[in-house]
Amino acid sequence: MPFKPPQWAPALPEILDNVSIPDITLDEFYGRQALKRSRPPFICALSGQTSSAAEVKETIDHLVKNIAAELGWQPNVGGSLSKVVCVFGFNTVDYLPLIWAVHCIGGVVTLTNARFSAADLASQLKDSGARSIFTCLPLLNKAVEAAAVVGILNECIFALDVLGQSSLPKKALDKSHVLKSTTVLAQRGANLPTLELLEWSKGEAKRQVVFLCYSSGTSGLPKWVIISRHNVITSVMQVYVFEHPAGEKHRKRPVMITHCAAWRGDSVVVQPKFDLKQCLKAIQNHQINTLFLVPPIIIMMLKNPNTLRQFDLSSVKAVFTGAAPLAQETVVQLTTLYPTWPMR
Structure with missing residues (x-):
């Protein structure tokens, strides 16, 4: 079935047809x-190369x-x-x-x-x-x-x-x-x-x-x-419409490599492969603001609260999740542990 945007959604800018x-x-x-x-x-999350x-x-x-x-x-x-x-x-x-x-x-x-x-x-x-x-x-x-x-x-x-x-x-x-x-x-x-x-x-x-x-x-x-x-x-333009910054501090994102971050002028912190301690260390060292996490990683974090407490994660302002089901009780557990981390 076709999906149409709600009436309240802002219109997309022209999707350019003649650019790469x-x-x-x-x-x-x-x-x-x-x-x-x-x-x-x-x-680079490991070396700081940039x-x-x-x-x-x-x-x-x-x-x-x-x-x-x-x-x-x-x-x-x-x-x-x-x-x-x-x-x-x-x-x-x-x-x-x-x-x-x-x-x-x-x-x-x-x-x-x-x-x-x-x-x-x-x-x-x-x-x-x-x-x-x-x-x-x-x-x-x-x-x-x-x-x-x-x-x-x-x-x-x-x-x-x-x-x-x-x-x-x-x-x-x-x-x-x-x-x-x-x-x-x-x-x-x-x-x-x-x-x-x-x-x-x-x-x-x-x-x-x-x-x-x-x-x-x-x-x-x-x-x-x-x-x-x-x-x-089109995906880049959709993010632009809803998230175009107005003096907002650019976000840094671990692991997730995306065209949208480059468009916004953000940084992406890149790990060769996922490692919980290295990820937490990167959040602390690079003051990452926004996390894009699949549910299994969220569950892993909740199973290792003592490991999480070893790092300063106060820079995180939002958590985006997707690609797999996430139980409401898991959301409650994470937001209880970190009340300043809104889940989207």
Whole structure:
């Protein structure tokens, strides 16, 4: 059944049809928070590594040029489903900039579960038609094994930089191939010529696929969930309408990587993978204001009240939850423990 907004809801601004997602999230011309007033888009929870919004934008520009050169892709040549990149790795500060770079070439990103076996990964690579894999060193053996099954060359496998992982797993790649990281790709891309801009036709935003996500597979094999450019931009605009700050302190968000935060000029604090103590430490150290938590994490927190008391969590002003059922009694328990944490 169709869902329509209530009469009291403010109208959405025009959903632009001729811009890319990175244009919306990083270009001031389209209404995002001024770059100079923005917080660093991504902060590594473990190392504190970060870059300014302007530096992230520059990194993406460099990544675009070198990824296109490495894979032989051009922005306006070939359909989007002929330029599919698989990301199989832990969270890093380069995760979303990489995705945006692929979108700037007119490509599609398929995201995978870092817990996949090589067989699971090979199945998604085949189903999505991925031509390249970005992984991280702890998962490289699985990525190489899966790539061999579907015919992806070692030259099309790249690495996301993950803190504390500086050496290749044994037997991962043949000695003749040097694995390039996102950092190396961006550095080399700085010296390459600028690519032509993407050309858009009327209505293309609703047709162009930017993400191939997959269902969990609890009721059978995982199935495609196709997300278009229009879907993402509309979601950003919806958040903008309801949350556009008026002198409000920008929020910092742990783990959840989102286009909306970049639009607002917020920071996202990124953990490679969830760890309760590291998450609580990040809240304390980075004075995180807003938490986006799935119900299992909330339940884990409630089961470890002594651990929570070890950290100063007074900066938290709101908790958003979703993606799974949350019992009312769980909400009551959390708000009793932290009365200043409104649940949404």
